[in-house]
Amino acid sequence: MDDPALSSPRHLSRRSLMTTGVLAAGAMGVAAPAVGTPLTGPARASAGVTKRVTLYAEQLPGGLYGYGLAPGQATVPGPVLEMYEGDTLEITLVNTTNQRLSIHPHGVDYSTDSDGSPLNASYNDPGETRTYVWRSREMFAASGRRFMPGSAGYWHYHDHAMGTDHGTAGVAKGLYGALIVRRRGDILPEKQFTVVFHDMTINNRMAPDTPMFEANLGQRVEWIAIGHGNLFHTFHLHAHRWADNRTGMLEGPSDPSQVIDNKDLNPGSSFGFQVLAGEGVGPGVWMYHCHVQNHSDGGMVGLFLVRNADGSMPPGAEEAIHRFRGHTHQHGR
Amino acid sequence: MDDPALSSPRHLSRRSLMTTGVLAAGAMGVAAPAVGTPLTGPARASAGVTKRVTLYAEQLPGGLYGYGLAPGQATVPGPVLEMYEGDTLEITLVNTTNQRLSIHPHGVDYSTDSDGSPLNASYNDPGETRTYVWRSREMFAASGRRFMPGSAGYWHYHDHAMGTDHGTAGVAKGLYGALIVRRRGDILPEKQFTVVFHDMTINNRMAPDTPMFEANLGQRVEWIAIGHGNLFHTFHLHAHRWADNRTGMLEGPSDPSQVIDNKDLNPGSSFGFQVLAGEGVGPGVWMYHCHVQNHSDGGMVGLFLVRNADGSMPPGAEEAIHRFRGHTHQHGR
Amino acid sequence: MDDPALSSPRHLSRRSLMTTGVLAAGAMGVAAPAVGTPLTGPARASAGVTKRVTLYAEQLPGGLYGYGLAPGQATVPGPVLEMYEGDTLEITLVNTTNQRLSIHPHGVDYSTDSDGSPLNASYNDPGETRTYVWRSREMFAASGRRFMPGSAGYWHYHDHAMGTDHGTAGVAKGLYGALIVRRRGDILPEKQFTVVFHDMTINNRMAPDTPMFEANLGQRVEWIAIGHGNLFHTFHLHAHRWADNRTGMLEGPSDPSQVIDNKDLNPGSSFGFQVLAGEGVGPGVWMYHCHVQNHSDGGMVGLFLVRNADGSMPPGAEEAIHRFRGHTHQHGR
Numbered sequence: 001m002d003d004p005a006l007s008s009p010r011h012l013s014r015r016s017l018m019t020t021g022v023l024a025a026g027a028m029g030v031a032a033p034a035v036g037t038p039l040t041g042p043a044r045a046s047a048g049v050t051k052r053v054t055l056y057a058e059q060l061p062g063g064l065y066g067y068g069l070a071p072g073q074a075t076v077p078g079p080v081l082e083m084y085e086g087d088t089l090e091i092t093l094v095n096t097t098n099q100r101l102s103i104h105p106h107g108v109d110y111s112t113d114s115d116g117s118p119l120n121a122s123y124n125d126p127g128e129t130r131t132y133v134w135r136s137r138e139m140f141a142a143s144g145r146r147f148m149p150g151s152a153g154y155w156h157y158h159d160h161a162m163g164t165d166h167g168t169a170g171v172a173k174g175l176y177g178a179l180i181v182r183r184r185g186d187i188l189p190e191k192q193f194t195v196v197f198h199d200m201t202i203n204n205r206m207a208p209d210t211p212m213f214e215a216n217l218g219q220r221v222e223w224i225a226i227g228h229g230n231l232f233h234t235f236h237l238h239a240h241r242w243a244d245n246r247t248g249m250l251e252g253p254s255d256p257s258q259v260i261d262n263k264d265l266n267p268g269s270s271f272g273f274q275v276l277a278g279e280g281v282g283p284g285v286w287m288y289h290c291h292v293q294n295h296s297d298g299g300m301v302g303l304f305l306v307r308n309a310d311g312s313m314p315p316g317a318e319e320a321i322h323r324f325r326g327h328t329h330q331h332g333r
Numbered sequence: 334m335d336d337p338a339l340s341s342p343r344h345l346s347r348r349s350l351m352t353t354g355v356l357a358a359g360a361m362g363v364a365a366p367a368v369g370t371p372l373t374g375p376a377r378a379s380a381g382v383t384k385r386v387t388l389y390a391e392q393l394p395g396g397l398y399g400y401g402l403a404p405g406q407a408t409v410p411g412p413v414l415e416m417y418e419g420d421t422l423e424i425t426l427v428n429t430t431n432q433r434l435s436i437h438p439h440g441v442d443y444s445t446d447s448d449g450s451p452l453n454a455s456y457n458d459p460g461e462t463r464t465y466v467w468r469s470r471e472m473f474a475a476s477g478r479r480f481m482p483g484s485a486g487y488w489h490y491h492d493h494a495m496g497t498d499h500g501t502a503g504v505a506k507g508l509y510g511a512l513i514v515r516r517r518g519d520i521l522p523e524k525q526f527t528v529v530f531h532d533m534t535i536n537n538r539m540a541p542d543t544p545m546f547e548a549n550l551g552q553r554v555e556w557i558a559i560g561h562g563n564l565f566h567t568f569h570l571h572a573h574r575w576a577d578n579r580t581g582m583l584e585g586p587s588d589p590s591q592v593i594d595n596k597d598l599n600p601g602s603s604f605g606f607q608v609l610a611g612e613g614v615g616p617g618v619w620m621y622h623c624h625v626q627n628h629s630d631g632g633m634v635g636l637f638l639v640r641n642a643d644g645s646m647p648p649g650a651e652e653a654i655h656r657f658r659g660h661t662h663q664h665g666r
Numbered sequence: 667m668d669d670p671a672l673s674s675p676r677h678l679s680r681r682s683l684m685t686t687g688v689l690a691a692g693a694m695g696v697a698a699p700a701v702g703t704p705l706t707g708p709a710r711a712s713a714g715v716t717k718r719v720t721l722y723a724e725q726l727p728g729g730l731y732g733y734g735l736a737p738g739q740a741t742v743p744g745p746v747l748e749m750y751e752g753d754t755l756e757i758t759l760v761n762t763t764n765q766r767l768s769i770h771p772h773g774v775d776y777s778t779d780s781d782g783s784p785l786n787a788s789y790n791d792p793g794e795t796r797t798y799v800w801r802s803r804e805m806f807a808a809s810g811r812r813f814m815p816g817s818a819g820y821w822h823y824h825d826h827a828m829g830t831d832h833g834t835a836g837v838a839k840g841l842y843g844a845l846i847v848r849r850r851g852d853i854l855p856e857k858q859f860t861v862v863f864h865d866m867t868i869n870n871r872m873a874p875d876t877p878m879f880e881a882n883l884g885q886r887v888e889w890i891a892i893g894h895g896n897l898f899h900t901f902h903l904h905a906h907r908w909a910d911n912r913t914g915m916l917e918g919p920s921d922p923s924q925v926i927d928n929k930d931l932n933p934g935s936s937f938g939f940q941v942l943a944g945e946g947v948g949p950g951v952w953m954y955h956c957h958v959q960n961h962s963d964g965g966m967v968g969l970f971l972v973r974n975a976d977g978s979m980p981p982g983a984e985e986a987i988h989r990f991r992g993h994t995h996q997h998g999r
Binding site: 439440442443444445446448450451452453454468470472475476477478479480481482483484485486497498499501504505560561562563565576577578579580583584585587588589590597599600601602603604 | 811851853898900902904905907908909913914915916917918919920921922923924925926927928929930942945946947948950951952953955957958959960961962963967982985986989990
Binding site: 145187234236239241243247248249256257264281282291292293294295296297319320323324 | 772776786909917921932937
């Protein structure tokens, strides 16, 4: 199974290309919509661009299902989808499976027929192709100095129709992925990692088979963390931290946001942040894990390999990776 | 059972009147207290008004208990209580039941005898009437540019004495409600919905008997979400989003708040936000639900009906409501 | 067992001295590093001071383990460690036990050999002494108006090596404590309380043996709340509230932070805030507790005694304390 969240060079370059392609469409010089008074309803004009993507929902080995950008390319999690505030994303979902399924986004605007829910009869029957439209917008004035929020955020998408009316079976089997809506001017990362805490797994895997993400010292890395399933979790990353706000960075010296390195990651929630790999701490192998003790002991842990700036392995890294892979994670010494 | 959180026109107009009455007292042109140095202790003068409310705690059918603003009017949840920062609320609680009970608020100031806890011998014996005083205040200077926070927020109140010293039986049976403290200048909503995630229920109900909230396209709707009980939850609303801060709106373009559509809603916590019904997405039937998969599958889901701007039903809405009511929610197709 | 979180005068003055000592080093007139461009890697110069602390990990009665600043002084939780952004803390950990253990911090910078994890072979064997180095830094410019966050925060430290590779046994037995990194100019408190919600305990104790924290009316009190273990919790403090941001105070009138009195406190997370004891509510005995109903009923509750300004007991306080201690907490009346 291909895993776009796994940052081996081969996978990353493929994903980077896809991501760049999607971003390029959104970034190509379209003027930002003016912040103004609210326009109500789906007829509201978008000042951004419309991008069209075809997604394939496929059955995968091991009882899994995934979304992919081309036939035979489905992965768990699915590809990172990106847009700028104001853009529209038209997703043609090809259901190659024998199951009812759909795609339901968080954070963006959609009419009831793109809700992805059986409640609104918005899903793909087995073998069916259906188009879902996701719109986005900038903040607009409410009253006084206040603004109704725009769509920018680290969001996610998932099935909402397989198994139950809430897509419980589809989510359990891997039909989920990251969706990013950027505000114009946001800093773009050099690498992206998607981490889904889902019951006792990370991206439906357990240690030592969880993703090992890689970056070179100083690279700007974007993490998108998503929660799913029935259990509560806390996401912890060693030796790196971020601001608990929209971007993970501070807007200025008086930004009141708490800086954290551990955050609740519960079903349906998501957040994202950027770090400079190894900044202030150096290269090496750093754990990311659920901080609920019996979850980390049970296998909800993975590695973030920060290589030297030239891409070579830092001292001790091979040994740490070997240590991680060499024993089942449940048992201490 | 009357349900003030259920926005049928009859109920809403009744609640709106009550709410307006309570708000009017708080809003009638009283000068805001100056932001200044702290004044310690209950003797601190309030620059707001004092409002007096009588609440009746009553037994209801189905083993429930509720608070109401008049005899025979108790509901689950209880009425929305509102005040402006600086106001005082004097609540005369009439206990018409044969149980020990109390009322304990979050977010406001009270002396130990208004704590509502058995620890401070602050409760109503069966049949007893007792007055609780809740004060509020504006932020005041701490040091440098910092301020000690005021009382403004989306809070809640609940029993703290029935069954155990923490009111576990009272909370379990419905003795809870929303409390809003507004800052002067806050935008007022046209409608209000109270949603209490409480163990496997919403407002002590399960689908399809959960509240269906209604608004017309573009109406400014205020949601107050409260958590209770023993389980963890995440509140998700389809097709609408809000800023994760005090008001749910952005204070300006550099407000760092994350924008979300899914938020942890755990015991004792509360939050609120305003949305424009159907803004950017159009009218229709939208789900709100706990995003923990086995909670939504188990019945923690309700409907938000956004009608056309003229109050008529949008296409597909009747069918969606029928679908929701027509089958038990636990089973998919 | 000595408990530094328990604010009896004897303990507090001892801890205050230690804390003052640690703070003094950090505060002694060292110029703040300029906010500038990022410097990558552990070679980055610190503009702060380097402080050296020796910690002793010891076995305690009742199967507990603790960290202490002198032999025979270990406590649960361990001492509050403090530094200013830019400072470095060199911790020489003396392992007096027959168990493998370590110290792992949240929020600060450390190389892999100070990670405290078996993954990086960073731990003390039984009887071994080992030095861990924690660095900190101020925010620095990212791009545009944004800053990469500094280290300031209410953090914590804990074992990461006893029992399992995640230190599950060490954490379960009390090897944890608070770590504060302050930004220059932050307001210093008069008292500090550390509250660790850890499975069904507070600081590994259950009511009525949980800590009773004490302050005089109007004193500036700092709470550091830490979550550990396998369960989810919500921290609630009666009659006091704080802003849900880095300091618990508002940065100014347009600070968007929600003001709260109940917050999720899950494994690996921490937060802190300052309140003026009894401000606006008067002296008395106030509960702090987990708001998950069967956790508070099960013993996750303690007392915050606010004395009169002159240190004398307010009316009703003795009775409330007697009530709290006199019956097991699980049973109501």
